[in-house]
Amino acid sequence: MTNNDVLKLENQLCFSIYAASRAITKIYRPFLDTLGITYPQYLVMLVLWEHNTLSLKELGNILYLDSGTLTPLLKRLEGMQLIKRERSREDERVLCVSITEKGLEMKQQAIRIPECILDTMNVDIPLLVTLKKEMDELLISLKKESQVEQEEK
Amino acid sequence: MTNNDVLKLENQLCFSIYAASRAITKIYRPFLDTLGITYPQYLVMLVLWEHNTLSLKELGNILYLDSGTLTPLLKRLEGMQLIKRERSREDERVLCVSITEKGLEMKQQAIRIPECILDTMNVDIPLLVTLKKEMDELLISLKKESQVEQEEK
DNA sequence: CAAAATTATATTGTGCACAATTAAAATTAT
């Protein structure tokens, strides 16, 4: 790549990933609309369907989101009665986030979403499998990087 | 993948891409901070460094962003005197967005950013090259998909 | 050519993301 090309948009991996992320969210939207939730809210539900109860901090560690993002998002999910928010008995600082009965029922409606998404995307499955593996490899490297930054503080 | 696993977070390509996109933006932030712009603003600058003048619509087509996102963003860049916003003579509806002298000067400061990012990410270059190619392949498929949706309206 | 349809941008409203700050509870150190 010549010196003149390094700033061309078409040469930026970051933009491909940024654009793909938004395009994929757009594919989820109509399906999530029928559930009445947004894409980030869906991610929280995925985690809680798997774990039932987690502290806000644990949830944040899994999704790489902080309280500034999660607090209002969780309050909305609580407003829909899909989750519960309550302080821990042992440690009043920690907020326990847990799935409700209604939240668990939604899992049955959501179970078809992944295959619906695949059908709608209309993309080579092998490409998706490869991409998943490579993206996770990238994420691991980036995670290490952010740990280095943390330690420098 | 068993029926029970389809909703696990670790099996969602969408999440890997979503998380990677945010992680990468985080790497850009300190470098862009020294320029005084955000990541989406940087993308606009990349496009304008390449094209000098574009209508808002053309800019939106390139970045997959609409006027709701771009109008306020461009007003901020204009406030920093990095770009100009003016109506076209031939067609008063179209907004011509163009780079200013000051905006062009910023390109010299930005020229090192891509290699700084690479250094900071500390990731296998071959992995990045492969990922770029595959992400673009995915994007093309998703673009076709969204065209289908458009035609259905 | 006037009415209807289309096109381009702006505006409004909602919901993330995230940095920075605040506040309260728990832990550690003196």
Add this chain to the structure above:
DNA sequence: ATAATTTTAATTGTGCACAATATAATTTTG
């Protein structure tokens, strides 16, 4: 035990994203 530190969430403020709507200019139709 109390003061200092650390930990956990909540709050505040800024800037995207994007759907929905509004507005004004242009083009197409009857």
